[in-house]
Amino acid sequence: MREDGLYKQFRLGFEKFYNPLCMYANSFVKERSICEDIVQEVFVRIWETRKDLVQSDSLRFYLFTAVRNNCLTHLSREQRMTVYSLSEIDLEDDDTADITPPVDETLNYQALLGLGIEQLPPKCKEVFLLSRMGELSNQQVADSLGISVKTVNNQLWKALKMLRTFVRNTSMGLLFFL
Amino acid sequence: MMVIPDNIKAIIVNRLRGNISPEERKALEDWQCQQSVGDEELAEYDKVWEESGNLLSQPHFDIAKAWQCVDQQLKEARVDENAGGRVVRIRRYWRGAAAAAAIILVAAGSWLFFHQTGRQQVTLTKVTADATNKYFRLPDSSLVLLRKGATITYSAAFGHSDRLLTLSGDAFFDVAPYEKIPFRIQTERAVIKVLGTSFVVNNSVNTDRVVVVTGKIMFTDKIKPENKCIVSAKEEISITGHTLEKKNVSDSNYLAWQTGILRFTNTPLKVVVKELSSYYGKTIKLNDTLKTGSVTLTASFGKQPLKEVLEEIAVITGLQYRHQEDSVTIY
Numbered sequence: 001m002r003e004d005g006l007y008k009q010f011r012l013g014f015e016k017f018y019n020p021l022c023m024y025a026n027s028f029v030k031e032r033s034i035c036e037d038i039v040q041e042v043f044v045r046i047w048e049t050r051k052d053l054v055q056s057d058s059l060r061f062y063l064f065t066a067v068r069n070n071c072l073t074h075l076s077r078e079q080r081m082t083v084y085s086l087s088e089i090d091l092e093d094d095d096t097a098d099i100t101p102p103v104d105e106t107l108n109y110q111a112l113l114g115l116g117i118e119q120l121p122p123k124c125k126e127v128f129l130l131s132r133m134g135e136l137s138n139q140q141v142a143d144s145l146g147i148s149v150k151t152v153n154n155q156l157w158k159a160l161k162m163l164r165t166f167v168r169n170t171s172m173g174l175l176f177f178l
Numbered sequence: 179m180m181v182i183p184d185n186i187k188a189i190i191v192n193r194l195r196g197n198i199s200p201e202e203r204k205a206l207e208d209w210q211c212q213q214s215v216g217d218e219e220l221a222e223y224d225k226v227w228e229e230s231g232n233l234l235s236q237p238h239f240d241i242a243k244a245w246q247c248v249d250q251q252l253k254e255a256r257v258d259e260n261a262g263g264r265v266v267r268i269r270r271y272w273r274g275a276a277a278a279a280a281i282i283l284v285a286a287g288s289w290l291f292f293h294q295t296g297r298q299q300v301t302l303t304k305v306t307a308d309a310t311n312k313y314f315r316l317p318d319s320s321l322v323l324l325r326k327g328a329t330i331t332y333s334a335a336f337g338h339s340d341r342l343l344t345l346s347g348d349a350f351f352d353v354a355p356y357e358k359i360p361f362r363i364q365t366e367r368a369v370i371k372v373l374g375t376s377f378v379v380n381n382s383v384n385t386d387r388v389v390v391v392t393g394k395i396m397f398t399d400k401i402k403p404e405n406k407c408i409v410s411a412k413e414e415i416s417i418t419g420h421t422l423e424k425k426n427v428s429d430s431n432y433l434a435w436q437t438g439i440l441r442f443t444n445t446p447l448k449v450v451v452k453e454l455s456s457y458y459g460k461t462i463k464l465n466d467t468l469k470t471g472s473v474t475l476t477a478s479f480g481k482q483p484l485k486e487v488l489e490e491i492a493v494i495t496g497l498q499y500r501h502q503e504d505s506v507t508i509y
Contacts, residue, residue, distance in 0.1 A: 014244075019235070036244060109225075110232065113226065113233055117233075153184070160190075
């Protein structure tokens with residue numbers, strides 16, 4: 001394969017995944033500029049050391065996993081990581097864990113949803129973001145996080161349920177005030 | 179609340195992902211009938227799934243600009259390789275906004291650099307902070323705070339073909355992000371390269387020292403350019419002769435002259451009084467029992483008068499203080 005053609009493909013991959021990867025990074029790392037640095041560096045490293053990935057099906061998987069690891073490395077360096085272990089996830093469906101919606105929010109559904117996603121418990125949020133943004137399969141999410149497919153399913157379900165409840169409660173709260 | 183069995187959850191998730199099998203669809207319908215769950219509930223999950231997808235795919239980051247950065251970096255790497263030299267993997271970081279902060283302790287008298295290029299007369303701009311710390315903007319809109327006694331020199335080309343300046347003394351830089359032209363600071367011994375960040379610079383007789391607060395810089399020995407090092411946040415590097423020494427930052431208050439903020443984290447009291455003394459220019463002492471004691475302090479003071487700081491220490495530690503002529507003793 002010509003280097004030029006491959007580079008074009010690399011660029012397409014970059015354009016496709018840059019935004020979702022930054023947003024994923026942003027769910028760990030608050031500073032947007034650092035998120036961008038991390039994502040850019042992952043791409044640079046792929047081109048320099050793993051060109052073979054550019055055309056491979058596992059590019060998506062590799063990208064999200066690499067960004068995650070780099071974010072965690074960054075956080076541990078910054079020493080403000082709240083450590084949680086994904087392997088210790090309780091498989092119980094926790095019905096009491098509904099998130100409390102703030103009252104004075106816009107009715108806009110997406111905005112509400114965004115708020116809800118923000119408030120998901122960390123592990124639950126990550127599974128949801130990976131599935132939704134990375135469009136990774138349950139198996140890939142499981143591999144990436146080192147947890148079981150069953151756990152992925154449960155967390156995904158939990159996220160869906162919490163978001164639905166959140167959006168509902170918040171809208172109703174607002175209607176009451178209107 | 180109704181409990182949904184795991185297999186049904188899995189099916190609903192598969193359905194959202196659009197890869198539900200006919201058997202699963204059947205199983206789901208059966209379950210719906212059995213539990214009298216309407217389609218509306220499922221539709222709500224659809225909506226959550228769908229809308230979150232839309233929400234998350236909205237562009238929040240500048241992809242074009244980011245690509246420029248990556249493209250540029252890869253090009254540079256290729257040039258390095260073609261130049262044949264030993265390929266040193268340099269991790270470069272870009273910053274959208276202000277990010278890195280560094281203190282560089284620089285030996286004086288090195289602005290002759292511009293004359294060494296051997297070209298004709300170069301117009302130099304020289305800025306010196308004589309009596310007090312001095313704020314000013316460079317032509318590229320980077321902000322500089324020079325500490326009293328420091329001097330900065332740059333040519334008319336600054337901001338056009340390069341962003342190179344020479345410094346002696348202490349200074350703080352808030353570098354305007356502009357990826358195409360790297361920002362470089364020249365000292366007697368070293369070149370410090372930054373890309374769109376902020377950092378501080380000071381001065382000593384035989385050592386250059388850089389403390390990076392956030393972000394990253396590249397530090398290169400001027401005489402032996404193969405002597406170089408990437409310095410990350412909370413690390414510092416010093417060069418003495420041709421020896422580079424990198425370590426973690428131990429002194430958290432190196433920026434105090436600029437920020438006015440003193441921060442202590444489990445800091446032994448004798449270190450605290452030392453830093454307070456140098457910051458406030460007033461001798462602060464401990465009585466003999468405290469000198470050997472193990473009292474530590476965790477607190478942060480921002481531009482407060484010394485009196486307030488002492489009060490606060492007294493409250494935190496349960497100690498007292500008294501003024502004696504021109505010094506203060508904590509006991």
